[in-house]
Amino acid sequence: MENKTILEVKDLKTYFRTDAGIVKAVDGVSFRLDKGETLGLVGESGSGKSVTNMSIMKLIPMPPGKIVGGEVLLDGVDILKLNEKEMSRIRGNRISMIFQDPMTALNPYLRISTQLIETIRLHQGLDKAEARKKAIEMLKLVGIPAAERRIDAYPHQFSGGMRQRVMIAIALSCNPEILIADEPTTALDVTIQAQILDLIKDLSEKLETAVIMITHDLGVVAGMCDNVCVMYAGRIVERAPVDDLFESPKHPYTNGLIQSIPRLDEKGSGRLFSIDGQPPNVIDLPECCPFHPRCEKAMDVCTRKYPPVVSLEGKREVACWLYEENK
């Protein structure tokens, strides 16, 4: 398959106005997503992963939030410039989302059928009977047993894993070009997690959907993604093909993340490695590398200037002074 870019995010900035000051939740994020690619977006909680993707969907609560700059090019068209009506033809149709908590993401007062069919009818203009047929097909596709009968159940009659399958069915029902999965397994049992990830992987391959997989868990990324972006304090600090990232992490933060993955093969090594210190407060962050208080390799320059993005061999990029020749 040719590597055609389907989504390009350029220097996206989303800020929130709060009582404590301006929260620069996303501050200059850029990345590309190719057709059919699965891109991981990894980072600690609060690093701006969700805000990045809610900005792409233009679902940031305004106020207090505001997309203050950047472009989001979907097939070359800047969707940040579209009005609400045009945007609603993209949401759920060309770009879909699934969320962390399948317990609350479905409306508890409406039948599964209602929630599935309304999306299908909205974007595909099918009549009720056709849409219902399609809805049952989708439920079968995501592995809901007895879909013909279960479609009329309410969300509370499903387990967490089954609900996430329903969410996936809704998200994929209009055959979107892009699926954004925001920590889709974080709220689920470990045994169910793998099943859901496999399902997303299988279906995205089958339907040729590009996936942005948001997670704080590098383990999820390893099994699923082609490329990975690592986020820290509202910016992307490293970008690499997944195998290269694990083999030779460049950014000290990435290195810390990889070392903190629990390994089943290394027994009895005692305490888990974890990165010391707290993620930075993104309010009134001074000009510096935001990771410097936690970085073992921090240098003088790190406390004064944000590191430039350095391109490395093999389609890799890193934002760290260690790799900049002329500092």
Add this chain to the structure above:
Amino acid sequence: MTKYILKRFLGMIPTLLIITTVAFIIMRIAPGGPFDRERAIPPAVQANIEAKYHLDEPLIKQYFRYLGGIIRGDFGPSYKYKDQTVTDLISNSLPHSLLLGTLALMAATFFGVLAGIIAALNQNTWLDYTAMSIAVFGVSVPAFVIGPVLMLIFAMKLKILPTSGWITGPDGWKTVLMPLIALSMSYFASIARLSRSSVLEVIRSDYVRTAKAKGLSPTMIILKHVLKGAMLPVVSYLGIAYSGIITGSVVIEQIFRIPGLGRFFVQSSLNRDYTMIMGVIIVYSTVVILMNFLVDILYSFLDPRISYQ
């Protein structure tokens, strides 16, 4: 579902029985009787009267006689309004109270929900502030103040509404307006505030975020995804509201001289009219319990998570 309704319906009987029993006991414990007079009456006459009303029988026998009567719809004779049975008095006056109470509940709910939704959807705009100021006013000013003030303005100064009278005559509906507003104001206000906060909460919920991410229009989101969930707290409040309205109507009926059950509430207590007090208590309780029953049923229809077991 039918089983659930039947079960909840039968569940009302013990409650009513307890209320009846407690009311009966309190009535007999309270000092003074219906035929006590300032001036002593001859013992023979006293005995005669007591025998007529079975007051000479042992208490337990009186109690069962009374219960038996209720089951047949007979609340006994009034001690004060001679020649009239309590059942007659109640069935002549109750419809007026029910009419007023039900209209008040409907008005409070309709306008309260409407104001609450408008306020929530226009949060922190003048619409929101206006609606909520009215609501604060409505909650803080009691019905017995609103009633006379309305009367002063609309009946006496502006002369566009009649001062008294109740649903008779060509302009009958006009007589309903002031009592209705006075009685429903504070419930309108509570419902408006409840709806507003509940709509705001649902709007921020994950499932509304999902609906947005699916590309639904704001109107569809409000109608299909927000309202149902947001109205549940309002529905469960309706039972309480109706009890309050029924009690409040005692005062309003006095102010506007409405021939409802409310006026007997005070009078029959002052007269120690045992049977009448009992009748009024039982009827009021039944109305309130029945309303709560209906609310429960409505709620279980709206929220699929309620199991009918």
